[in-house]
Amino acid sequence: MSAKNIPVGINGSSGKMGKMLRKAILQDGTFYLSAARNTNSDTTLQTLCKMAKIIFDFSSPKGTIALLEETTKHSTKVIIGTTGFNDKQMLYLKKMAKKNAILYAPNTTIGATALALASKAIEQILPSSFDTTILDIHHKDKKDAPSGTALMISQQISRTHDHTTIRAGKSIGEHQVMFFGEDEEITLSHKVTSRKPFALGAIKAAKWLLNKESGSLYSMQDVFL
Numbered sequence: 174m175s176a177k178n179i180p181v182g183i184n185g186s187s188g189k190m191g192k193m194l195r196k197a198i199l200q201d202g203t204f205y206l207s208a209a210r211n212t213n214s215d216t217t218l219q220t221l222c223k224m225a226k227i228i229f230d231f232s233s234p235k236g237t238i239a240l241l242e243e244t245t246k247h248s249t250k251v252i253i254g255t256t257g258f259n260d261k262q263m264l265y266l267k268k269m270a271k272k273n274a275i276l277y278a279p280n281t282t283i284g285a286t287a288l289a290l291a292s293k294a295i296e297q298i299l300p301s302s303f304d305t306t307i308l309d310i311h312h313k314d315k316k317d318a319p320s321g322t323a324l325m326i327s328q329q330i331s332r333t334h335d336h337t338t339i340r341a342g343k344s345i346g347e348h349q350v351m352f353f354g355e356d357e358e359i360t361l362s363h364k365v366t367s368r369k370p371f372a373l374g375a376i377k378a379a380k381w382l383l384n385k386e387s388g389s390l391y392s393m394q395d396v397f398l
């Protein structure tokens with residue numbers, strides 16, 4: 174199979190990310206869209222999994238879990254961009270990754286991946302007296318809080334820290350990691366001004382996942398490092 178003949182699917186294809194991904198897949202040219210699904214579409218999960226080698230999932234936690242139940246029957250690989258999973262659902266993702274190659278990326282951008290790594294490096298230098306908070310700003314329709322990215326960064330930081338969330342207006346996505354000392358402050362910040370970086374990162378992740386087998390739940394750090 175040549176690179177340009179790789180069929181991919183989208184779960185959540187009518188959504189904001191689904192639409193951006195459609196465009197990016199066409200422009201990139203490595204893959205072609207063989208099947209797409211939304212909440213009420215006629216395409217069944219079975220058809221989606223049968224027709225695609227890799228599925229991009231930007232849907233909802235319920236949508237992702239239902240998808241994974243089906244992908245294991247077909248060995249379809251999955252890039253999960255969906256966020257908002259509870260602890261039980263996260264355990265399920267990890268369990269499914271042992272059967273199928275799955276990459277979970279609450280933020281597919283290189284910038285957010287770098288922000289998480291930089292936050293880790295900085296917190297290792299600072300004394301514990303620095304108060305630490307992770308801020309995420311997103312549009313008012315976003316369903317989950319804190320964001321998946323904020324929780325991903327949180328896992329990199331060992332010290333106690335707060336989360337601050339703003340859901341307002343049309344913000345596509347901004348994250349700040351702030352360290353407050355006695356008379357000094359550090360702020361690390363990442364902001365996207367369109368959804369294009371998410372789509373490009375997801376495509377990069379899919380190319381990377383093509384040659385990977387099941388095992389652990391992969392992340393964007395595996396792709397970029």
Ligand SMILES: NC(=O)C1=CN([C@@H]2O[C@H](COP(=O)(O)OP(=O)(O)OC[C@H]3O[C@@H](n4cnc5c(N)ncnc54)[C@H](OP(=O)(O)O)[C@@H]3O)[C@@H](O)[C@H]2O)C=CC1
Binds near residue numbers: 321
């Ligand atoms: N990883 C990353 O970098 C990014 C992640 N995200 C995450 O991706 C997800 C989607 O975001 P966004 O596109 O903005 O959301 P939208 O609400 O715009 O789109 C959601 C899409 O998912 C579909 N959907 C919802 N539930 C199901 C289901 N059970 N089965 C199949 N399809 C379903 C919707 O279909 P319908 O309209 O028919 O209900 C719609 O097509 C969110 O969790 C968000 O946090 C967003 C941006 C970047």
Ligand SMILES: O=C(O)C1=N[C@H](C(=O)O)C[C@H](O)C1
Binds near residue numbers: 279315320321
């Ligand atoms: O829902 C969104 O829009 C976004 N969700 C992701 C998250 O929860 O971190 C990534 C991005 O910030 C946009």
